[in-house]
Amino acid sequence: MPVSFLDTLGEAVTRRLAARSSRRGVLGRVGAAIAVAPAFPLLPVRRADAAPATPAPTLTDFERRAQSTDPTKCNYWRHCAIDGVLCGCCGGGIHTCPPGTEPSPVSWIGTCRNPDDGRSYVIAYRDCCGRNICAAPKSCGCNTADREMPIYRPQASNDIIWCFGTASTAYHCSTAAIIGQAG
């Protein structure tokens, strides 16, 4: 589940940080920095307001070309790591399952950049289940792979049929719901 995944990720990062750093080590490094600071002249410095606020992130090819107007196209910004048929082509929508199908309670996730506001969002790619695969045009079948991971990192792996916990595990199509802003 997305939330537990983020929790797990946070815990893993914290644990890794903890494992790699000792209190004494941190104190030592801070102390050393204080001790050697006077040795380095503080001027000239580049004035903060003269520099760009943050350097523009390097975008992936998908992000460079992403659009925000037509969610039934593979290049719609939320589809940066989708694999499957878009439910918007099958009687559903970007976060809506087609009639007669059932959304999977769990999903894989992607982190996609919205070209309108430049922010990154965590996207839940929930499959719609209980009918065989939707016979939409080929242009609705997408397979993008920004930050897509192998199956041993299942939360970011898009080849898995995510119809866990549904009445039927038959795969019909995929949606791309926003969970929240990425950190």
Next chain:
Amino acid sequence: MLGWNMKAARRAAMAAMLAAPAGAALAASPVLQAEQSDVATLPPVGAHWVLPATDRDAYTLYDADAGRILGTLPASILGNIALSPDRRTFYVADTIWSRVDHGTRQDLLQEYDSHTLALRREIPLPPRALAVYKGQDFDVSPDGKWGYVFDMSPATSVTIVDLAKGAVARTVDIPGCALVFPWKQGGFSSLCGDGSLTNVGYAGDQPTVTHTAPFFDANNDPIFEQGLVDRATGHALFVSYTGKVYEAALGQKPDIAASWSLQAAAGQPVAGTGVQEQAWRPGGKQPFAWNRATGHLFVLMHVGPHWTHKTDGTEIWEFDPTRHALVRRIDLPQPARGIAVSGDAAPLLYATSPDGTMTVIDARTGTVRRTVEAHAQSMIVAPDLLPGRNG
């Protein structure tokens, strides 16, 4: 029969000479005989037999030398196939529902006779992992005793099937890990999310589970799922998204060699993880093949930035992994998403393309032997026939 026919023909010829010219030709040809309907059987499995997944409902068995279909083994898009080491059985692990898209879910290991393609037995399984086209979801141990089926619920485990008894022996949890890479004997390893391998030893009693230290960067440069195992030695080759190759001697305590770079071996710039860093990279749905006889590794390559690991390949690069050296670059007539290679010393290389064609390439010269309109999906299986196990 022949004598009778000859006599009949001679008599007919005499009659034709004496009779009027009209209708002579009709009278001259013998009457076609009634036929019995029968069913073809297959010769022993050939070194150049290959099984592309076709449409969404089968693996189609080809003789690639002749370029013709020998038969069909039903399997869904979620099904896996493997040939038993004694070459007598094709195993298909698949999942079906009693009412097509709903009803009772049935996970099965199906045994097909490799001589008749008759369905011989079906072994019920616990729920398998359902993921499109991953050959590493299922395998048979090189001694033919055990079937290993990867499960995901989404917790991960492996079901071990006793193939002689035709029954599940047990299920082993492999938390945080996935897929099966069989050892030469007595177990299998799985790839894990922390960049390590977990190793499950099993000989019929209690399983022994060990873990390696992390050896690859699962966060930034993960290893492809489609690692390959030489079933004669139990050695595996794993390749990362950027093209690092890790060779591992699989076992309870795998021996993992220092990695080498595909691109460096080919005299090309080494690929990094930049999202705008154009470089030659491995990619596709089934990007690797390993020929046992020569030991050479074949990789589908394309030019692109990081995260193009699913992009179709425009070339196949052949490597000698023992020398970390490029042998040959093979231009493909069209981009391919999956490759396989036969196991013999005169290997054929098979490539599947998005339009469903299967290209058959002579791996010794890199030339295209034939192109088959095969309805091929991305996955393609070329059973390796280990010497001395002819069924």
